[in-house]
Amino acid sequence: MNISEAARQAGLPAKTIRYYEDIGLVTPPRDPNGYRAFRPRDLHALTFVARARSLGFTIGECRALLHLYQDPTRASADVKEIARRHLGRIDAKLAELAALRATLTDLVDACAGDQRPDCPILKGLAATA
Amino acid sequence: MNISEAARQAGLPAKTIRYYEDIGLVTPPRDPNGYRAFRPRDLHALTFVARARSLGFTIGECRALLHLYQDPTRASADVKEIARRHLGRIDAKLAELAALRATLTDLVDACAGDQRPDCPILKGLAATA
DNA sequence: TATGGGGCTTCCCGTGACAGGAAGGTCAAG
DNA sequence: CTTGACCTTCCTGTCACGGGAAGCCCCATA
Numbered sequence: 001m002n003i004s005e006a007a008r009q010a011g012l013p014a015k016t017i018r019y020y021e022d023i024g025l026v027t028p029p030r031d032p033n034g035y036r037a038f039r040p041r042d043l044h045a046l047t048f049v050a051r052a053r054s055l056g057f058t059i060g061e062c063r064a065l066l067h068l069y070q071d072p073t074r075a076s077a078d079v080k081e082i083a084r085r086h087l088g089r090i091d092a093k094l095a096e097l098a099a100l101r102a103t104l105t106d107l108v109d110a111c112a113g114d115q116r117p118d119c120p121i122l123k124g125l126a127a128t129a
Numbered sequence: 130m131n132i133s134e135a136a137r138q139a140g141l142p143a144k145t146i147r148y149y150e151d152i153g154l155v156t157p158p159r160d161p162n163g164y165r166a167f168r169p170r171d172l173h174a175l176t177f178v179a180r181a182r183s184l185g186f187t188i189g190e191c192r193a194l195l196h197l198y199q200d201p202t203r204a205s206a207d208v209k210e211i212a213r214r215h216l217g218r219i220d221a222k223l224a225e226l227a228a229l230r231a232t233l234t235d236l237v238d239a240c241a242g243d244q245r246p247d248c249p250i251l252k253g254l255a256a257t258a
Numbered sequence: 259t260a261t262g263g264g265g266c267t268t269c270c271c272g273t274g275a276c277a278g279g280a281a282g283g284t285c286a287a288g
Numbered sequence: 289c290t291t292g293a294c295c296t297t298c299c300t301g302t303c304a305c306g307g308g309a310a311g312c313c314c315c316a317t318a
Contacts, residue, residue: 073246079240080241133265148306
């Protein structure tokens, strides 16, 4: 299977797949003409990584998860630990964004949004405190 | 005022201030020895940008906000529009993260997290659907 | 006066996870 | 045989800086 078909099935841009090969996430063999020849298991790995990425796992985590995925002697505790850590990051990010949203909402609500120059948003941003 | 003192007062790394000068956000004059000499208004601009960045505005938005900040004939509507757009991005990001969190929480909860290889997280990631 | 230790400067490379595009080889159809 | 779609590698750019090297500059102390 050529790269464009692999890309279609995995739901990834061909560019991304080449990048994943560069960093060693997949290692498809080559046809005599130099084209990448994706095997079913390469496609599985790509699909796996695509889904993990879409859940926000970093490439490093994807690599670790992929290793575990391909290791029949894995312990589910190792997988869970990676996911739990990622969940912690998500929660932290959510809290941060919620705080930003609150501050920004206050500023936006206080601003008349008309043709006059007076603007609580700018005042808030300029505040030294 | 030298860069380290400006950095201290603005709450920014000196590296970041040099970068902001590179991209034209601030233009402090130079002392005869080549050192940057930050004036009060340079410091105001730096503080302004630092706060805007901490609220998640992009550099481009900070530039626009700074222009408006320094323009006495501005309309607060222009400021509000930038902030409103940013708020929209934050809301989108919050929704996305909440969805990720839900999916990931389900997977993590379903995983025993023991020494056995059976793992719903990996199964979920491998799922074609 | 020498010297030592900061602080300042520019310049270049690296980050994460790719995207865009150039230059050129390959393949199947007409 | 040509055309056009596909494939390859390689280089550059993204965003907002951070790290570090090489080399001035300034001030205090011996």
